Amino acid sequence: MSRARLKSSGRWPGGGGRKEVAAAILLSILFALTGVPAFGQGYDDTFEMKSKLKVEVQYTDYSEYEYPEPVLFSYGVSPYTQNEPYIVNFPEWRALVKYTRLFGSRTALSVKYQFSDLKAGVAGHYVEGKVTRNLSEPVIGLLSGAYLYDSRGFGSFQGGAGISWDVSAITLIQADLQYYHRGPTAVALGGELGSLNLRVKFRQVLTLSTAFFTEYSYYDARGDAISFRSHNLSLWLSQFLPTQTAVHINVRLYTNTAGIKSFCPSVEIGQYLNWATVLLLKFRYYQNESDNVSLGEAGVIIPDGLISRTISAQINRDVSADVLMYLKYRYYKSNLGVAMNTYMLGGVWSF
DSSP states (O other): OOGGGGSOTTOOOTTOOHHHHHHHHHHHHHHHHHTOOSSTTTTTSOSSOSEEEEEEEEEEEEEEEOOOOOSSOOOTTSOOOOOBOOOOSOOSEEEEEEEEEEETTTEEEEEEEEEEEEETTEEEEEEEEEEEEEOSSSEEEEEEEEEEEETTTEEEEEEEEEEEEEEETTEEEEEEEEEEEEOTTOGGGTSOEEEEEEEEEEEEEEETTEEEEEEEEEEEEEESSOEEEEEEEEEEEEEEETTTEEEEEEEEEEEETTSOEEEEEEEEEEEEEETTEEEEEEEEEEEEEOOSBOOSOTTBOBOTTOEEEEEEEEEEEESSSSEEEEEEEEEEEETTSEEEEEEEEEEEEEO
């Protein structure tokens, strides 16, 4: 998100030609314009600064909030039951603090804390520690561990390891393995659950201004309330235009054995305005098929035929050589009568 990402951290493996190097530089510019890091899953922790502090505050307000038609209901002896709409990744309040420090020239350590006011009376506290290390010229390793405490009285753990390999200046392969576990005290979410998540990502520069990504993830969850396996496939095509504009087109396909399928295309445009300012615009469409299933959380179902549209705009501004500020607005609306506005203010200080 800052101009520090215009550089490739000085690692050009294995004698790539001038065209390959130029392509990688253009690709880095393309990432910088859109705010999409060249290394996902934590590999973007910079090796160029001694320390980096990131702070974000986010607020969401609902301009429309109507319950969908009930799926589970009865009259007489049993009370009428109204399910809540399915909403994800939209806490009312969210605050994040992340500190990254370079130890030597090859190792970066980061610590992150995030508070999320998930819904009325429910809050989450998330703490994560992560180590990234240059194992060799083209290879970066990653180790992470996290703990999430839910105000309903339970916690969950997550750990992971990964590797990122620059096969050449224009080809990148990443692989990550994560494990998640919560105990039987998580009654509100359906009790004990363990899951294993495998993710593989491939990036290829096609021309001096075009890149292709594909990412596949496999998720195996086994718990008291539900067990399922899921497959997620994402495809990106990124194009850098002579107008100093970057365009990302993304399609994501998801299916699981619980009976949920989804289709989610999106387009993101990054426009370089001047030496210190970048504008990001994004449109996202989501549609699913479901058997009105629940993944375990009491009163929450994933309804069939959910359709949502999200529009967002973000402005990134380098206030100085060491300080980046960004402001984001996002509008969300679904066919279940839910509409909301999200506002986010953030900054990164490098020192």
